[in-house]
Amino acid sequence: MNTPARVRAREQKRADFQVIEALVEDRAKVLDIGCGDGELLKLLEETRRVDGRGIELSQAGVNRCVANGLSVIQGDADRDLVDYPDDSFDYVILSQTIQAVHRPRTVLAQLLRIGKRAIVSLPNFAHWRIRVQILSRGRMPVTNRLPYSWYDTPNIHYCTIRDFVELCREMAVHIDHKAVFDAHGRRLADGAPLFWLNIFGEQAVFLLSR
Amino acid sequence: MSSLQGKTRSRRSSSDNLPAAVREAEKPHSRVACFGEDQPLLLDSGHVLKPLTIAYQTYGTLDERKANAVLVCHALSGDQHVANTHPVTGKPGWWEIMVGPGKPIDTDRYFVICANVVGGCMGTTGPSSINPATGRPYALDLPVVTVRDMVRAQAMLLDHLEIRDLFSVTGGSMGGMQVLQWAASYPERVFSAIPIATAAKHSSQNIAFHEVGRQAVMADPEWCKGNYILKRKNPRKGLAVARMAAHITYLSEEALARKFGRNLQDRDNVTFGFDADFQVESYLRHQGMTFVDRFDANAYLYMTRAMDYFDLAADYGDVLANAFAGTRTRFCIVSFTSDWLFPTDGNRQVVHALNAAGANVSFVEIESDKGHDAFLLEEPELWATIRGFLGSCGRVRGLAEKETAGR
Numbered sequence: 001m002n003t004p005a006r007v008r009a010r011e012q013k014r015a016d017f018q019v020i021e022a023l024v025e026d027r028a029k030v031l032d033i034g035c036g037d038g039e040l041l042k043l044l045e046e047t048r049r050v051d052g053r054g055i056e057l058s059q060a061g062v063n064r065c066v067a068n069g070l071s072v073i074q075g076d077a078d079r080d081l082v083d084y085p086d087d088s089f090d091y092v093i094l095s096q097t098i099q100a101v102h103r104p105r106t107v108l109a110q111l112l113r114i115g116k117r118a119i120v121s122l123p124n125f126a127h128w129r130i131r132v133q134i135l136s137r138g139r140m141p142v143t144n145r146l147p148y149s150w151y152d153t154p155n156i157h158y159c160t161i162r163d164f165v166e167l168c169r170e171m172a173v174h175i176d177h178k179a180v181f182d183a184h185g186r187r188l189a190d191g192a193p194l195f196w197l198n199i200f201g202e203q204a205v206f207l208l209s210r
Numbered sequence: 211m212s213s214l215q216g217k218t219r220s221r222r223s224s225s226d227n228l229p230a231a232v233r234e235a236e237k238p239h240s241r242v243a244c245f246g247e248d249q250p251l252l253l254d255s256g257h258v259l260k261p262l263t264i265a266y267q268t269y270g271t272l273d274e275r276k277a278n279a280v281l282v283c284h285a286l287s288g289d290q291h292v293a294n295t296h297p298v299t300g301k302p303g304w305w306e307i308m309v310g311p312g313k314p315i316d317t318d319r320y321f322v323i324c325a326n327v328v329g330g331c332m333g334t335t336g337p338s339s340i341n342p343a344t345g346r347p348y349a350l351d352l353p354v355v356t357v358r359d360m361v362r363a364q365a366m367l368l369d370h371l372e373i374r375d376l377f378s379v380t381g382g383s384m385g386g387m388q389v390l391q392w393a394a395s396y397p398e399r400v401f402s403a404i405p406i407a408t409a410a411k412h413s414s415q416n417i418a419f420h421e422v423g424r425q426a427v428m429a430d431p432e433w434c435k436g437n438y439i440l441k442r443k444n445p446r447k448g449l450a451v452a453r454m455a456a457h458i459t460y461l462s463e464e465a466l467a468r469k470f471g472r473n474l475q476d477r478d479n480v481t482f483g484f485d486a487d488f489q490v491e492s493y494l495r496h497q498g499m500t501f502v503d504r505f506d507a508n509a510y511l512y513m514t515r516a517m518d519y520f521d522l523a524a525d526y527g528d529v530l531a532n533a534f535a536g537t538r539t540r541f542c543i544v545s546f547t548s549d550w551l552f553p554t555d556g557n558r559q560v561v562h563a564l565n566a567a568g569a570n571v572s573f574v575e576i577e578s579d580k581g582h583d584a585f586l587l588e589e590p591e592l593w594a595t596i597r598g599f600l601g602s603c604g605r606v607r608g609l610a611e612k613e614t615a616g617r
Contacts (some may be wrong), residue, residue, distance in 0.1 A: 028471055034262075050330070051570075059574075062575075066574050066598055067597070069598050069601055070572070073543075073561055073565070075558075075561075082533075083563075126329075
C-alpha cells in the first residue's frame with residue numbers, strides 16, 4: 001500500500017494529534033488531507049464536533065473511512081485541491097504527508113487558499129539520529145518514523161524543520177504556532193532555538209495562516 | 211407477496227398471448243398513482259403527458275416524522291420490483307442483495323420507494339400505454355422523455371404520497387443519473403444522495419452503443435415502425451440483439467474471461483458453423499432471449515434516448531458545480547475499477563464539481579473485476595460503504611436507531 005509515511009509509534013501519533021486537537025476550534029470546518037483510516041477526523045468529530053472532510057490516496061483507507069461514517073474522497077493533494085473554492089475550510093490539515101507530495105510548495109499554497117488556516121505536521125529529516133546514520137553509515141536513513149528504503153519510499157520530498165520554516169518565510173506564510181516533539185513524543189520547549197529544535201525534534205506541527 | 215403472485219397467475223390465463231408490457235400497462239402488479247388531466251407532467255420536449263400513471267413499490271414503514279424515506283431509482287432495464295419476486299419473470303427483485311430487512315438499505319429502518327420510470331414498461335405511462343387521444347398504444351407518439359422528466363414524475367409521486375423530503379436517493383447507472391438530477395432539481399428535498407457507477411453526462415461512446423441497440427430494434431421487420439402491438443407482432447430478435455450488445459458493455463473483459471474463457475458449449479470441438487459454439491455466445495443469446503420476455507422494445511428506445519440526452523451541466527451554463535451550488539445534501543459517490551461504461555473518471559468529475567460547490571461528499575472507488583454490473587452483484591465493500599454512509603446520515607438526521615438485538 002503506497003500510502004504516505006504514517007507509520008509511527010502510537011503514543012507519538014497521539015502527541016501530534018493532541019496538538020492538532022488543541023488548535024482546532026469547536027465546530028470548525030476541517031479538511032484532513034491524507035487522512036488514512038480517519039483516526040484524526042474521528043477524534044476531531046467526537047471531541048470538537050467539527051464538520052470534517054478527508055482526502056486519502058489509498059482506496060482501502062477511504063473505504064474504511066466511509067464505512068465508518070466519515071466524509072472522505074479518494075484523491076491526492078497534488079491533484080484534487082484545485083477544485084475547492086477559496087476559504088472553503090477553517091482548517092486544512094496535512095498530517096505527515098507534505099514529504100510525500102510531488103509539489104510541496106504548490107500544495108502549501110493551495111492549503112492556505114482553501115483553508116483560512118493550515119496545520120502541517122512533518123517528520124524532521126535533520127533529526128540527530130538521521131544525521132548520525134548518514135554520517136556514520138553513508139546511507140539513506142531508515143528509522144521508525146521513516147521506515148522505507150530509498151528505492152521504495154513514498155517520501156520524495158524530505159525536508160527539515162529549518163527548511164520548512166524557510167519556505168514559509170519565502171512564501172510570506174505566518175507560523176502562528178509550532179510544536180516540536182522528540183523521538184519519545186515529548187514536546188520540546190517552545191522557546192528553544194531553531195538549531196536545537198532541528199536537531200532534537202523528530203516531528204513538528206505548524207499552525208499557519210496567510 | 212403471495213397475493214401478488216396469485217394475481218399474476220390469474221391474469222396470465224386470460225391474456226397470456228399479450229406482451230408483458232401491455233399487460234403491465236393495462237393492470238400493473240404494483241401500486242399505482244394516477245394523475246389526471248389537471249396534473250399534467252410537463253416534459254423537457256415541451257409536450258405534456260396526461261393522464262399519467264406511475265407504478266411503484268414500497269418496502270418498510272414510513273416513520274411518524276416521514277423522515278426515513280429512501281427513493282431507489284432503477285436503471286435502463288430495471289423496474290420498480292427492487293426487492294420482491296418479479297411478477298413477470300418470477301425471479302428475485304433486482305436489488306434484493308441491497309434492499310431488505312437487515313440489508314445495507316435496511317427496510318427495518320428505512321421506507322423504501324421505487325417507481326417505474328416514465329417511458330418504462332412495467333406499469334408507468336410508457337410507449338405501450340394507451341394514448342387517450344387515439345385509444346391505441348402510444349408507440350412512438352409518446353413524447354421523448356428525459357432523465358429530468360423521470361425525476362419530475364417521481365417528485366409528483368412523492369407529493370401524492372405526502373412525503374416532503376427524502377432521507378436518501380440512490381441508484382446505479384441511469385438510476386445514478388436520476389440521483390444527480392434529484393440533487394440538482396430538488397436539493398431541499400434530498401437529505402443524502404448515493405449515485406453509483408454513473409456520470410453527469412452520457413459519453414459519446416455510450417451514445418454510440420445505444421444507437422447500435424436502437425438500430426437493431428428498428429431493423430427487425432416485426433418492429434413495424436413502432437406499431438408492433440397493434441399488428442400483434444413483437445420485434446424480439448432486434449431487441450435481443452440490442453440486449454446482447456448492451457450486456458457486453460455491462461461486463462468486463464476479466465469477468466468474461468473468468469466466467470467463460472474460450473470454453474465450448476456442450477461440445478468438444480468447434481462445429482465449423484455458426485451455432486453457439488462458445489459458452490459466451492450461448493450466454494449472450496440466453497440474456498437476449500430472456501430480456502425480451504419482460505421488456506418492451508419501444509421502451510428500450512425511450513430509455514436509451516433519455517440517457518443519451520443526459521447532460522446535467524448543460525442546464526447550468528456548462529459548469530457542473532453550478533448544478534449543486536449551495537447544496538446541503540450529503541453525497542456518497544461510488545465507482546468500480548473495471549467499469550468501462552461509466553468509468554471512475556466520470557464519477558470523479560462529479561466529485562470535483564461537488565467539492566467546488568462546497569458539498570459534503572464521500573467518494574469510494576471499489577476494486578472489482580465485475581464491470582458496470584458490479585453494483586447489482588455481491589460486492590461487500592459496496593455494502594459496507596452504503597451501510598456506513600446511511601448510518602452516519604441517519605445519526606445526523608436523528609433517525610431512530612434500529613434495535614439490533616438478535617441480528
